Amino acid sequence: MKVRSSVFASFILIFEVVGIALFLRGFFPVPVKSSFSSKSKLSDLPAEPLTGSSPNSSRLPHPLFKRVVIMLVDALREDFVFGSSGRMYMPYTRHVVERGSAHSFVAKARPPTVTMPRIKALTTGSIPGFIDVVMNLNSPALLEDNLIWQAKTAGKRIVFYGDDTWVRLFPKHFMEYDGTTSFFVSDYTEVDNNVTRHLDSTLKRDDWDILILHYLGLDHIGHISGPHSSLIQPKLLEMDDILKKIHSALISKEAEGSLPYLLVLCGDHGMSETGSHGGSSEPEVNTPLVLISPAFKRKVGMEKPGVVEQVDLTPTLALGLGLPISQNSVGRVIPGVLEETSLRDQLRFLHLNGHQLSCLLKDSMPNYEKEAGFEQFRVAEKAHGNWMKLYLEGNTSEVLSNMGKKVLKQYLEALAAMSSALSKQLGKYDMYSMIAGMVFVFQLLLILLLAMPEALSGAAAVDLPVLSALLSLPFYLLCLLLASVHVLVCTSAESSCYFCSLSWGLVFTAVAFSSAMFCILVSMATRRFPLGPKIHSKSPLRSSGSEWSLSELDVLLLAGTIGHTLSLASSSFVEEEHQTWYFLLSTLCLAVFQDVCRKYFREQRSPVEEEEEHILPSKDCHPSAHPKAEICSEKWLALATPPFTLACCRLLRSLNQTGVQWAHLPDVGHWLNSSEHKMVLSLLTAFCLVLIYLLVQRRCSWVSKVALALGLLGVYSYRAAVGNVLFPWQHSGHTMSKGTVEARFVYVFVLGILFTGTKDLLRSQIITADVKLKSRGLWEIYSGLVLLVSLLFRAHNLPVLCGCLLIQTLMAQFIWKKLHYDAAQTTIMHYWFGQAFFYFQGNSNNIATVDISVGFIGLESYVEAPAIFLTALNTYAGPLLWACHLVCYLSSERDRSPVAVGHGCYCLALLRSVPAAAYIVLVTVLRYHLFIWSVFSPKLLYESMHLLLTAGVCLFFNTMEQNHSSSRS
Amino acid sequence: MWDHEIRAMASTHAVIAASVFMATVVPAVFVQGFSVYGTHLLWLYSVSGTVTAVSVAVFWLLGITPPTKKHTLGYKLSRLFRSCLYFFLSCLFFHTVVVLYGAPLIESALETFSLAVLLTSLTTLRCLCVLGPNVQAWIRVFSRHGAMSVWDTCLQITVTCTVVGAWVGAFPLPLDWDRPWQVWPVSCSLGAMIGFLTGLVAAPAWIHYHRKQLTYKCK
Structure with a gap:
């Protein structure tokens, strides 16, 4: 079958786009999600475990806090508060951290350290995958189960001031809100004044339960002049004053007998030494997390803040407010917050968290039973039941409290194991889909390369032996072989695999296509090889190439293309x-x-x-x-x-x-x-x-x-x-x-x-x-x-x-x-x-x-x-x-x-597919590289997008050439 | 065929290479804390100066420089003056090219110019020594099949090696390894130097192995 170079090139490109799409689907881990699209409900909560008698109560323990104020400062780095200069930057906060009744932690944010996915992580407790960022640049409403939705459903009144990403993520969730666009990065005073101006009146009122403040100014300063600029200190002092104001207002409002308040100071992400963020370097990932409440023990001195995951805040807040933990949360409750409650409540909280995690584990892993954390949770639950039985019998001996502490420890271990198993699930690659995509792309690239002498010849037409390939015996054998490999891989696969979940018709088409490509490849190669030196003269620059001499320019063009590909x-x-x-x-x-x-x-x-x-x-x-x-x-x-x-x-x-x-x-x-x-x-x-x-x-x-x-x-x-x-x-x-x-x-x-x-x-x-x-x-x-x-x-x-x-x-x-x-x-x-x-x-x-x-x-x-x-x-x-x-x-x-257009189209296709194909191999090899998410993945997306565009351009070429031939004939 | 020339060339190159070595080692005795990275500019000047002096001396002694037509003092002086002018213009040329390649315009102008001086003393100076201040001859030598003697071929090889060396030397600049040799213009000047030394070795060797095939048409 003879096809013109431009048609050939466009076809190859289009199929390459399909191959790359398959690769991308395998490469970017799908976020861990519960298979149910519903949201956690209070009525679904498990009963308190108790051996013997029927379960007695499925109610949640009493909430710990009445009011919560979350003060989120964009790009607040851990060392701005806990570092050596923290005393200078945020004196009041430091004082509270050191002497007040507060818990302080370093919360690790997951890359990508960009505001929107961080907000999602903080509210849903899940870890948004990289692909989430790209898909949601426009940030439509968050449909997943999340803390804000739970709070609203439970009748909590939420007030929000700050970055309007929240308003777009949670439309109609807030009783009162004022969104500020972060559109003008050069403005770092107005964005914060917009938030603070509401503060006085809001703090005086009593008609809200949750107040969320999102300050953008610091982030903007970081983007303009970096973390060491002179603008940082006044901004942090301003933030410190605001925290002081909120804290004193909360203290003055506090009434005897009612539940205490909770004031949370956190950052969504840090900032790098140049002031930007998005990557996974230490200063970008480490954010401070300060929880202030009279319910906590008073501190006596500066302690080194413990390290928690950023998503741990979500279950902690949910339990603290008496809400169900959102379904996809992979966080575990921060034990320090529960310290002052009774042992029974503590165990109950941990049990709830563990139950939610085990449910998520069941949904996202096919062989969840083998998971160590799941087993530990089972054991802990049983022990908890025993403890409850003794407790309800009125036993108050030392033995009971020791036993309770042991259960507590078991729970914590189980939570840690389950949480890390779930987080690890996010880093898992769907290798089968990736390899399938890669094989497609490489077959196509090889065909493209082998066709070079013909495609760049004076006729600009490629002779593809499609029919002979389709009728040959190896084709059918290969089909069978590949299909059986597919069945074998899919039945033995442990984790979920996208390529396996495709319908049989599609898979068979892919298998047939791949084997046909392989047959064509082999027959083209055999046709090319006997010509001996011809195979070497496949420089894209010498089409007629009777003698193989390259000018300096040709050497440069070739070396540049190859060198650039290698540099990736x-x-x-x-x-x-x-x-x-x-x-x-x-x-x-x-x-x-x-x-x-x-x-x-x-x-x-x-x-x-x-x-x-x-x-x-x-x-x-x-x-x-x-x-x-x-x-x-x-x-x-x-x-x-x-x-x-x-x-x-x-x-x-x-x-x-x-x-x-x-x-x-x-x-x-x-x-x-x-x-x-x-x-x-x-x-x-x-x-x-x-x-x-x-x-x-x-x-x-x-x-x-x-x-x-x-x-x-x-x-x-x-x-x-x-x-x-x-x-x-x-x-x-x-x-x-x-x-x-x-x-x-x-x-x-x-x-x-x-x-x-x-x-x-x-x-x-x-x-x-x-x-x-x-x-x-x-x-x-x-x-x-x-x-x-x-x-x-x-x-x-x-x-x-x-x-x-x-x-x-x-x-x-x-x-x-x-x-x-x-x-x-x-x-x-x-x-x-x-x-x-x-x-x-x-x-x-x-x-x-x-x-x-x-x-x-x-x-x-x-x-x-x-x-x-x-x-x-x-x-x-x-x-x-x-x-x-x-x-x-x-x-x-x-x-x-007259064939220039065809040659151009072919060269463009080749120039684009070589780096794209090389890059997917590189990314696969480097998939455990430290910078895979911050450097290589964005580039992969850019490459794929560029490939898609080039395919479009080649189609345009195609129509142009068609016009030629028809106008000539 | 050109055994005599090749021998002369090899010894010339050995002298020049030795002088480069000396220019790197000797200042360490006199200057406190001298090192190729640390006091890079000093090294640059020392090497360029030495190479300039040694090449001029060696080529003058060997008498490769085309014989002057007139022997008047005024003519010789004008030749000398033109050579100096070309040397300076070539520095400017290299400086401009390096800036066009992306070197900062104002910030590290001194470093850039030093690199230009080094490149000039490694390439243009040799042209001046072998061909004299005669642009026509330069163009002839550097166009395809333009070499008319063994020395021309040698010139082509060394100049190409130096320039390519400097070009390759720019590769590690964007890497974030924070090594002392990644500072501008260390890697480029080192690349040029290595390229130059390679050229010095490669030129006689290449000519020796291709001496049967080499044919030059006369003027």
């Missing part, structure tokens, strides 16, 4: 991937520069010191040196292009500092965004928009030109409306609006331009086989994309877009065309530029740099589909724009090489 094995290189690309890009520019020099100086050696002169991006040409001024100017422009590109890239990289190590360094973007440089930013924005117009309009029809101009005006007015830039004739005094109208105005023009482009494309295909019309249509689609991106980009990022267009124009005009680079070389260069521009716009391999605010442009409220689309488009704008430019460029080059 190191966490530092993943964190600092932008450096790799910038480095490669600079080298590429120099190599191109060398090529240009060679072309123009081989024949005629001019005595000018070319190199020195042209490193500076001077574009002026020497007149009168040659009679043919045009050739001369073209020569000098061509010579100036690579140095200019280099300089351009150098400027762009100083625009956004990304990565980890040097992310804190000041960059031009910050400078532009500070309020005193608004004027500069406005001028820059205007200049960039004009430049974008000039660069894009050349090849558009007049309708699109007008639409583009109006659209770019709309972009400026949108930025002015949002408050990023100044509007010349609009004086301040206007309140900041969301700029919805302006953004929609731009959207209209984007759609208009895209429509014109599509219309031109269709017309060129159906009515007139006009090449010019077609390339105009393509360019119009491209310019529609540019307009959309210019709307989505932050104002300070517009130079990136400008630089992109400028470099594309210059390179296309003077380099790619003039130096006769073939489709493969051009594609690799486009890909490299696209990668570099991905980082120029401020992206990194960390989820935190995804700009989610883009999803709200032009929308009144959050709507999922467009928000995700816009966010993805904004994030991958660089690679997308370069890929689109590649389509435009290659199809305009069609008269030179």
